[in-house]
Amino acid sequence: MELDRIKSEIKKRHARRILLQFPEGLINSALKISKELESETGVETFISVDPCWGGCDLAENEALKFRADLLAHFGHSPWPKKPKIPTLFIEARSDVEIKDVVLKAANLLNARKVGLATTVQHAHKLDDVKNLLEEIGFKILIGKPSGKAKYAGQILGCDLSSVSNLDVDQFLFIGGGTFHPLGIALATGKIVIAADPYSGKVINLEEMIKRLLMQRYAHIVKARDATRFGVVIGSKFGQINLELARKIRNKIESKGREAYLIVADEITPERFYGLEDIEVLIITACPRIVIEEGPQFRIPVITPRELNVLLGFESWESASKDLLQYKL
Structure with a gap:
């Protein structure tokens, strides 16, 4: 967990407050780490228990709200985008025998x-x-x-x-x-x-892939006659794909259908219960949402490449090779 590195950075920056952010698999280490950092450096620690899905999901806004001098983000390698607050990406290398x-x-x-x-x-x-x-x-x-x-x-x-x-x-x-x-x-x-x-x-994974592709194509077929689309933009640190969302909206409108830009931090089914006229959601935030959470939504949830198939811009054979890469 590189605690010596964190302690050194705390002392170097004369940090008074630090926010600790963990993915689900590491949150059980939070109390021990918090106690050690506080006892050995005098820093005040805050533990974020919100979901954390990757280096793209940095709790920089929370750190700013609590006026933290440093953010320690565990479990992921550094993200290309520069954070607004001094941040340590603690990669948490596994020592499990492989x-x-x-x-x-x-x-x-x-x-x-x-x-x-x-x-x-x-x-x-x-x-x-x-x-x-x-x-x-x-x-x-x-x-x-x-x-x-x-x-x-x-x-x-x-x-x-x-x-x-x-x-x-x-x-x-x-x-x-x-x-x-x-x-x-x-x-x-x-x-x-x-x-x-x-x-x-x-x-x-050969059979699992076959089932997944059948499920994904079924979502496209179910969405074929839709006229109102929601283009979902993630508001998390590394999930703001605004230009991609605008391109998607333009593509939809070029086919005579309606498209609305929707912003969400945690993209879950209940967030969209009030938007009953929306018939399809295109997710630009994270492909995991589509693959793992998609079946829980009341309407089809698809990727940008699947939208290409739906609108006739691309064949299924072509798009199915790159479903999870968020580009057009």
Whole structure:
């Protein structure tokens, strides 16, 4: 958790107040960290318990409201956009053992050339994984840092550029959950094996991808006859895609349909209950909302690329390869 680094920065800046922000998986460390920082530096700490979805979801407004001198954001690598307040991105590298789950995943790999990918928590272990798999006989490639990713092989939910052009036959993703490896499969069209070092589970995402694509296409079909669209702009630190939202509105209106720009911080189904005339939502904030939360909305929730298909600007075959990248 780099507490020595935080303490050093507190002393260097003569900070009196600090806001601590954690993703859900790390919030159980909050009290211990708060107590240690206060007892050893004399700083006053505030713990944010609002949801935190990534480096894009920085609690800078909360820090400003409480006149914090420093914000410590845990669990994510630095975001390209400069915050309004001095911020420490504490990447919270995982020390969980991954060798066993990697060897387990190797049994599901049936191609020689394999691309490796992970989140920031395990990026420091990719070279070890590469060496381990190459000893078995695989040829391993790791993408260079690009886009919003700081490290080789690192991917984000909204930036898969480190894997999108790798010349490999399959991918191995190391990390928790299925959202990130699903993104790799969509962006590359390749089979992805997901190895979760926390649960020890290893899965081939091929069937999951087929089901997801069927579900996504069903949302487009359901929205085909809609005349009123809501273009949702996230108001979080790194999710304000205003120009993209304006382009989307222009596209919709060019087809003789109505489009409204809607701003929200937490984009949840209940936020839209009062807008009963809106028939479809296009999310420009974060692709995770569409994939994981979309089925809970009363109306179709789609990505910008899916809108292209709906309006006839692009084929499903083309758009389905890049559904999670928020561009037109």
